[in-house]
Amino acid sequence: MAASSCPASAHGCAEKYQKLDEILQEYKGVQGGLIPVLHQAQLLFGYLPHDVLVRIAEELDLPLSEIYGVSSFYSFFSLKPRGKYTVSVCMGTACYVKGAPALLEKIKETLQVEDGETTKDGLFTLDTTRCVGACGLAPVLTIGDDVYGRVTPDKVPEIFERYRQE
Amino acid sequence: MKLYRAHVLICGGAGCISSGCHAVKEEFIRELQANGLQDEIQLIETGCVGSCDLGPIVIVYPEGVFYQHVTPEDVQEIVNEHLLKGRYVKRKMHRHPSSGEPVVSSREMDFFRHQTRIALRNVGLINPESIEEYIARDGYFALGKVLNEMTPEEVIQVIKESGLRGRGGAGFPTGLKWEFTRKAGGADERTEKYVVCNADEGDPGAFMDRSILEGDPHSIIEAMAIAAYAIGAGQGYIYVRAEYPLAVARMKQAIAKAREYGLLGQNIMGTGFSFDLEIRVGAGAFVCGEETALIASIEGKRGEPRMKPPFPATSGLWGKPTLINNVETFANIPVIILKGAQWFSRIGTEKSKGTKVFAIAGKINTTGLVEVPMGTTLRKIIFELGGGIPNGKKFKAAQTGGPSGGCLTEKHLDTPVDYESLQAAGSMMGSGGLIVMDEDTCMVDVARFFLEFTQDESCGKCVPCRIGTKHMLEILTRITEGKGEEGDLETLEELAKVIASSSLCGLGQSAPNPVLSTLRNFRDEYEAHIKEKRCPAGVCTALKRYEIIPEQCKGCGLCARVCPVQAISGVRKEPYLIDQEICSKCGLCLSKCPFGAIVVK
Ligand SMILES: Cc1cc2nc3c(=O)[nH]c(=O)nc-3n(C[C@H](O)[C@H](O)[C@H](O)COP(=O)(O)O)c2cc1C
Numbered sequence: 001m002a003a004s005s006c007p008a009s010a011h012g013c014a015e016k017y018q019k020l021d022e023i024l025q026e027y028k029g030v031q032g033g034l035i036p037v038l039h040q041a042q043l044l045f046g047y048l049p050h051d052v053l054v055r056i057a058e059e060l061d062l063p064l065s066e067i068y069g070v071s072s073f074y075s076f077f078s079l080k081p082r083g084k085y086t087v088s089v090c091m092g093t094a095c096y097v098k099g100a101p102a103l104l105e106k107i108k109e110t111l112q113v114e115d116g117e118t119t120k121d122g123l124f125t126l127d128t129t130r131c132v133g134a135c136g137l138a139p140v141l142t143i144g145d146d147v148y149g150r151v152t153p154d155k156v157p158e159i160f161e162r163y164r165q166e
Numbered sequence: 167m168k169l170y171r172a173h174v175l176i177c178g179g180a181g182c183i184s185s186g187c188h189a190v191k192e193e194f195i196r197e198l199q200a201n202g203l204q205d206e207i208q209l210i211e212t213g214c215v216g217s218c219d220l221g222p223i224v225i226v227y228p229e230g231v232f233y234q235h236v237t238p239e240d241v242q243e244i245v246n247e248h249l250l251k252g253r254y255v256k257r258k259m260h261r262h263p264s265s266g267e268p269v270v271s272s273r274e275m276d277f278f279r280h281q282t283r284i285a286l287r288n289v290g291l292i293n294p295e296s297i298e299e300y301i302a303r304d305g306y307f308a309l310g311k312v313l314n315e316m317t318p319e320e321v322i323q324v325i326k327e328s329g330l331r332g333r334g335g336a337g338f339p340t341g342l343k344w345e346f347t348r349k350a351g352g353a354d355e356r357t358e359k360y361v362v363c364n365a366d367e368g369d370p371g372a373f374m375d376r377s378i379l380e381g382d383p384h385s386i387i388e389a390m391a392i393a394a395y396a397i398g399a400g401q402g403y404i405y406v407r408a409e410y411p412l413a414v415a416r417m418k419q420a421i422a423k424a425r426e427y428g429l430l431g432q433n434i435m436g437t438g439f440s441f442d443l444e445i446r447v448g449a450g451a452f453v454c455g456e457e458t459a460l461i462a463s464i465e466g467k468r469g470e471p472r473m474k475p476p477f478p479a480t481s482g483l484w485g486k487p488t489l490i491n492n493v494e495t496f497a498n499i500p501v502i503i504l505k506g507a508q509w510f511s512r513i514g515t516e517k518s519k520g521t522k523v524f525a526i527a528g529k530i531n532t533t534g535l536v537e538v539p540m541g542t543t544l545r546k547i548i549f550e551l552g553g554g555i556p557n558g559k560k561f562k563a564a565q566t567g568g569p570s571g572g573c574l575t576e577k578h579l580d581t582p583v584d585y586e587s588l589q590a591a592g593s594m595m596g597s598g599g600l601i602v603m604d605e606d607t608c609m610v611d612v613a614r615f616f617l618e619f620t621q622d623e624s625c626g627k628c629v630p631c632r633i634g635t636k637h638m639l640e641i642l643t644r645i646t647e648g649k650g651e652e653g654d655l656e657t658l659e660e661l662a663k664v665i666a667s668s669s670l671c672g673l674g675q676s677a678p679n680p681v682l683s684t685l686r687n688f689r690d691e692y693e694a695h696i697k698e699k700r701c702p703a704g705v706c707t708a709l710k711r712y713e714i715i716p717e718q719c720k721g722c723g724l725c726a727r728v729c730p731v732q733a734i735s736g737v738r739k740e741p742y743l744i745d746q747e748i749c750s751k752c753g754l755c756l757s758k759c760p761f762g763a764i765v766v767k
């Protein structure tokens with residue numbers, strides 16, 4: 001996967017920038033619109049490239065330092081490219097007492113990455129999260145939009161295989 | 167409205183979705199069609215029923231037969247037997263834990279029988295995407311009553327008299343907060359004011375707010391409109407955490423529907439009152455659940471708390487008077503308006519009125535959401551509603567109040583649970599997360615877990631919170647690694663005092679609580695780690711000892727073959743031995759021994 005910074009001129013990026021401009025038009029003048037804009041920009045680009053933040057700063061008329069200040073404060077925003085799927089292991093209390101640490105270890109071993117890293121093939125970025133609200137099914141793992149409950153370490157390889165096939 | 171002879175409710179809560187309820191629903195649609203039943207039997211996808219680990223869940227009314235762990239393969243039988251012939255499919259029904267007999271109605275299940283559902287009154291019963299179903303259950307009647315028959319002052323009076331207190335953690339009297347916000351800025355109708363719903367639900371292990379947003383979104387819209395009328399606000403915000411995409415989608419849909427029905431927007435119900443709502447999605451910062459940080463986040467800034475006073479009631483969003491309440495607090499409002507303050511205040515204890523929703527999780531038979539009157543004992547919640555501890559293990563502790571709270575032990579089991587009693591027991595109500603721990607849980611490890619959480623989530627503004635928690639975490643980590651030293655516990659207590667007294671917001675102030683509370687209740691466990699280098703619960707990896715019981719070892723040698731570091735040696739047919747110096751505590755040998763001769767200590 002070409003993990004570029006998606007400059008405004010790059011092939012395939014122009015369309016995304018056009019979308020971004022539409023989003024910016026919508027939020028111009030909306031009080032506190034920065035965070036919703038960052039959410040939508042991340043959805044569009046997969047992360048928040050420098051050039052995108054520059055464009056947001058210009059359009060919303062905010063200092064770039066403030067944009068960086070805000071996007072680095074929130075763990076949901078990523079300033080680095082991410083894999084196709086974000087893998088989140090829930091480290092909330094319910095999951096922790098039901099064996100999430102062992103699950104995390106197994107996933108690290110299966111994907112050969114540490115927490116916060118992306119696999120070499122660009123498919124998965126491994127993260128931990130604090131409770132996705134499915135505590136009754138602890139331990140919980142999410143891959144993209146899919147939620148897996150009661151995951152035991154031995155089920156891990158099979159689960160990831162499904163995504164590799166796609 | 168069509169009349170149906172039966173209703174099939176399929177739980178479409180987050181838990182059941184991940185257990186595969188949508189495939190079950192598809193199959194029901196197909197089977198009902200195939201049998202020409204679509205006009206006789208109504209299929210409804212509801213919000214979380216509460217007992218998520220029994221999912222996918224299907225409840226068939228009028229009887230209320232509770233089918234659990236339903237798969238698409240079971241559907242045909244349920245349709246053919248139950249819906250066509252009136253014969254229950256016993257093998258999929260919930261069974262009474264002691265007698266083993268199938269329970270006919272979900273209303274008789276221990277999990278539901280002891281509940282009093284006010285905040286959760288509609289959750290799991292109605293289709294959250296249907297405003298009509300909400301209205302059919304008295305939805306928006308309270309708003310109508312308030313707008314047509316009551317003055318704002320009268321509304322506030324009712325809420326005050328009900329005794330309702332905030333369900334978001336601190337337990338502040340709700341009516342009083344409404345009154346402050348109304349009076350702020352001189353009760354001048356033209357002062358801009360805001361209503362905010364705190365749906366950040368940060369306590370990891372609690373999911374009641376999520377279930378209300380997803381299962382009964384209109385109750386929050388209605389309550390916020392009532393609050394707006396009472397305090398004189400025209401605009402509201404719902405701040406939902408990013409981890410709850412389904413809640414965001416359901417809320418959005420509900421807001422659009424309410425606008426369409428003239429229940430939000432200009433001139434609501436033709437009364438001249440106008441109010442609208444916007445959703446703001448969080449971005450993964452726990453501290454944003456703190457009200458001043460939440461306000462900063464809605465304003466588009468870094469979510470850092472600020473000094474109080476001024477309280478949001480006088481200076482909140484964009485410096486304007488702002489009422490901020492938790493989801494569950496709001497969910498109680500319409501019912502209080504309709505049934506009256508006296509009705510509500512008869513439920514609960516002297517100082518804690520009404521009910522509380524608890525999310526029971528951890529080492530418990532039935533995990534899930536339960537709503538019980540304030541004052542219910544922990545024993546009842548854990549052993550009757552939750553069905554006790556699995557695998558015959560012993561109850562050890564229950565954590566309430568999340569990372570800001572503390573643990574309750576055996577001796578607290580018969581204490582009636584309310585704001586005051588939990589505080590007296592060294593914990594707190596918090597948002598209602600209740601994590602049950604059994605004898606296999608190491609309390610030092612749990613304390614370390616919570617501290618890791620708060621240290622990770624500290625916004626960094628205050629030095630004691632940022633550096634102090636880090637220092638405490640280092641000490642705790644050392645202890646769990648068997649490197650604890652004499653004097654560590656005293657240092658922890660010292661640090662705890664400093665952090666609690668000199669941090670700006672509740673996160674820092676309460677961060678030491680889990681450590682202090684486990685130190686108070688389980689000091690011997692800490693000491694075992696430090697002095698004997700032993701983890702009594704057998705959790706801390708570095709302190710584990712894998713040993714072979716000579717009497718049980720048949721000398722088969724299987725363990726020696728799997729050991730990756732050749733720590734096991736011996737001669738065939740004679741007891742083998744593990745060299746503790748070499749053993750890397752990987753645990754591989756444990757499950758390999760066919761005679762159960764290997765134990766962890
Ligand atoms: C660190 C921290 C996190 C908090 N998280 C939440 C939360 O997730 N949800 C919530 O409703 N209140 C949370 N609170 C409490 C809020 O600051 C506030 O008291 C509450 O939303 C008021 O609503 P209530 O009176 O209806 O309880 C938190 C407080 C602190 C100090």
Ligand code: SF4
Nearest residue numbers: 625627628631671674
């Ligand atoms: S106590 Fe901690 S979380 Fe709260 S403001 Fe200070 S540094 Fe931030």
Ligand code: SF4
Nearest residue numbers: 729749750752753755
């Ligand atoms: S725990 Fe692992 S390293 Fe230790 S003896 Fe057993 S197999 Fe070997």
Ligand code: FES
Nearest residue numbers: 090092095132135
């Ligand atoms: S603690 Fe893991 S989903 Fe809630």
Ligand code: FES
Nearest residue numbers: 179181182214218
């Ligand atoms: S999601 Fe179905 S019971 Fe909770």
